[in-house]
Amino acid sequence: MAIHVLIEEDKIQKKVREIGKNITDYYKDKTDEIIAVCVLKGSVNYFSDLVKNIDLDVIYNFIQVSSYSGEITTGVVKVKSWLDEPLENKHVLIVEDIIDTGNTLKYIIKYLQRQNPLSIEVTSIVVKKAHEHGIDVKFPGFSIEDKFVVGYGLDYEEKYRNLPYIGYII
Numbered sequence: 001m002a003i004h005v006l007i008e009e010d011k012i013q014k015k016v017r018e019i020g021k022n023i024t025d026y027y028k029d030k031t032d033e034i035i036a037v038c039v040l041k042g043s044v045n046y047f048s049d050l051v052k053n054i055d056l057d058v059i060y061n062f063i064q065v066s067s068y069s070g071e072i073t074t075g076v077v078k079v080k081s082w083l084d085e086p087l088e089n090k091h092v093l094i095v096e097d098i099i100d101t102g103n104t105l106k107y108i109i110k111y112l113q114r115q116n117p118l119s120i121e122v123t124s125i126v127v128k129k130a131h132e133h134g135i136d137v138k139f140p141g142f143s144i145e146d147k148f149v150v151g152y153g154l155d156y157e158e159k160y161r162n163l164p165y166i167g168y169i170i
């Protein structure tokens with residue numbers, strides 16, 4: 001299978017540096033520590049690049065949820081693992097690789113809110129334009145058309161996550 005490159009590696013890295021700076025500027029008057037929640041598996045590449053560009057104390061937390069089978073959402077968010085520490089009185093940043101229908105994030109936000117964090121914000125390196133999900137993505141990366149993309153953490157049947165760029169299968 002061939003991959004058409006949609007967003008090159010250097011563009012991604014430049015964007016990640018910009019987002020890291022925006023995140024630092026946004027929080028620096030509010031707190032010197034944030035809890036960054038990496039949504040596995042897809043966000044692992046973005047998460048590990050992003051945290052290096054945030055000039056605050058970043059406490060790592062990981063959750064694993066999934067809802068896709070191939071290119072199709074099942075509509076059911078399965079939780080494979082969840083947080084290992086309380087969020088009460090913490091500023092929480094959810095780090096996603098992609099927002100498509102918004103189902104995954106809505107689910108995560110609903111359950112994180114129950115732990116009474118001081119705030120919850122969202123960053124995602126890719127946001128699809130197609131859906132009116134109504135989620136406020138405070139730190140967005142690239143806005144893309146409604147195509148199924150792979151690379152930079154994003155998979156098709158568990159493959160292509162390790163590509164350094166984002167593209168689609170042709």
Ligand SMILES: O=P(O)(O)OC[C@H]1O[C@H](OP(=O)(O)OP(=O)(O)O)[C@H](O)[C@@H]1O
Nearest residue numbers: 040041042066067068100101102103104
């Ligand atoms: O906005 P949505 O339509 O809910 O889609 C977005 C979600 O889909 C992908 O996860 P997936 O279920 O494929 O699991 P993975 O991260 O392990 O690949 C991606 O990582 C997001 O979490």
Ligand SMILES: Nc1nc2[nH]cnc2c(=O)[nH]1
Nearest residue numbers: 100147148149150154155
């Ligand atoms: N790999 C991948 N996962 C997704 N989950 C929701 N949308 C997408 C997409 O376009 N690509």
